[in-house]
Amino acid sequence: MGLSLQFPHLSYSHIQDTAVSKKDFAPHNHTWFEILYVFRGTGTFLIENKKYNFSDHALFLVPPNKYHVLQTPPAAEYERSVISFSEEILPPALPRNAACFLQADENIVSLFGKFEGYAARFKGDYLRLLFSNFLTELIILVTEDSQNGGDYDEVPEPVRQALDYIRDHVYEPLSAKEIAEHVYLSESYLSHAFSRTMHTSMMTYARRKKMFEAYSLLLKGTPPTRISQMLGYENYSTFLRCYKKEFGKLPSSLT
Numbered sequence: 001m002g003l004s005l006q007f008p009h010l011s012y013s014h015i016q017d018t019a020v021s022k023k024d025f026a027p028h029n030h031t032w033f034e035i036l037y038v039f040r041g042t043g044t045f046l047i048e049n050k051k052y053n054f055s056d057h058a059l060f061l062v063p064p065n066k067y068h069v070l071q072t073p074p075a076a077e078y079e080r081s082v083i084s085f086s087e088e089i090l091p092p093a094l095p096r097n098a099a100c101f102l103q104a105d106e107n108i109v110s111l112f113g114k115f116e117g118y119a120a121r122f123k124g125d126y127l128r129l130l131f132s133n134f135l136t137e138l139i140i141l142v143t144e145d146s147q148n149g150g151d152y153d154e155v156p157e158p159v160r161q162a163l164d165y166i167r168d169h170v171y172e173p174l175s176a177k178e179i180a181e182h183v184y185l186s187e188s189y190l191s192h193a194f195s196r197t198m199h200t201s202m203m204t205y206a207r208r209k210k211m212f213e214a215y216s217l218l219l220k221g222t223p224p225t226r227i228s229q230m231l232g233y234e235n236y237s238t239f240l241r242c243y244k245k246e247f248g249k250l251p252s253s254l255t
Contacts, residue, residue, distance in 0.1 A: 003119055007128050009086040010135070014116065020073040027069035027199045029208050031215055033090065035083040035138070036060040037104065037112060041074035046198070047099045049160045050152040054101075057109060061100040061142055065212040068099075069199050081112060085135060101152065102145050111138055158183050158190055159197045166206045170213055173232035174206045211246040214239075215254070224251040 003014035017024075020041075027046075036045075038058045045052045045060060047068045052060070062068050064087070090096065104112075115134040122130060154160055161183045166174060179202060180187040194202040210231045217227045228239035243251050 003081075003116060005119060005127070005131065007131065009089055010128075010131060011084045012081065012119075012131065014079075014081045016077070016079040018077055020075075020078045022070070022073055022199075025070040025073060027067065029065055029067050029212055030084075031064050031212070032084050032086050033064060034060075034062045035081075035085075035142070036062070037081045037083075037108075039079040039081070039112075041076075041078040041080065043070060043074045043078075044072035045069075045101075046071040046155075047101075049155045049163050050099075051155065052101050052152045055103075057104040059100075059102055059104045059108065059142060061139070063097055063099060065209075065216070066099055067198070067200075067205060067208065071199065083135065083138075089132070089135065090139065100142055102142065105145060108138065108141055108145070111141070155197050156193060158185055159194050162190060162194055162202060163205075166202075166209055170206075170209050171230055171232060173234070174203075174210075176202055179206075207242055208246060211243055214243060214251065215247065218251055218254040227251070 002016070003012065005012040036059070038054055038056065040056050042055045043053075045054055045058075045068065047060070047062060047066055051071060052058075054060075060068075087096065111134065115130070118130045118134075119127060155163070162179050165179050165182050176187050176191055180190045183190055185193075191202055194205070198205060214224075214227045214231060217230070218224065222230075224239075224243075225236060228236045231239070233239040233242075240250060
């Protein structure tokens with residue numbers, strides 16, 4: 001089974017895998033919202049400092065700039081839908097920053113079935129309108145149903161402290177040594193614990209956080225040279241190299 005739809009600022013994919021490996025799911029951030037709905041599969045999904053054990057009909061809403069990774073992939077079949085959309089699609093009254101996790105109820109399950117039925121029947125502008133309406137209804141249901149919060153486990157305390165430190169000091173120069181001193185652990189021990197938990201190195205995570213903050217500032221009209229200084233880069237060429245590594249293009253493409 002496969003379904004792939006692509007519209008401006010909006011996409012939908014229905015994917016089914018029978019053999020899944022960790023290497024197929026790289027840790028990442030992105031500049032758009034993402035909804036992951038698991039039709040079938042069990043595993044562990046990490047969003048920043050929270051680990052969620054999921055099973056059939058789990059649903060996640062991941063806002064922009066939230067680091068996430070499939071920490072433990074399903075051992076067998078993994079069937080899911082992934083919806084990506086820009087912030088301008090999100091109704092103004094709905095929250096924008098908090099990740100959501102829930103077990104989909106029968107209303108959400110039937111909503112996906114109804115939309116995929118529409119996708120088989122309609123095309124073009126009709127399908128784009130139905131997609132927009134489906135997404136609005138889905139987000140409202142998700143926001144309402146997730147108010148009680150989903151069950152999750154915190155990452156180990158030293159890793160959580162490192163994540164908090166990076167978040168709170170993203171506008172300053174950061175080093176692994178400095179972060180380790182804050183957590184009162186050796187640099188090598190903390191770096192190993194961080195990589196084992198987050199599936200990426202501590203400084204790669206910090207760089208990504210800085211670059212997504214840079215992207216947000218660029219959208220607000222802040223000049224790239226000023227952003228480089230604000231984020232603690234002594235060398236503008238280093239900032240440009242980091243930005244291009246993350247987004248595949250220079251910041252001037254947004255100005």
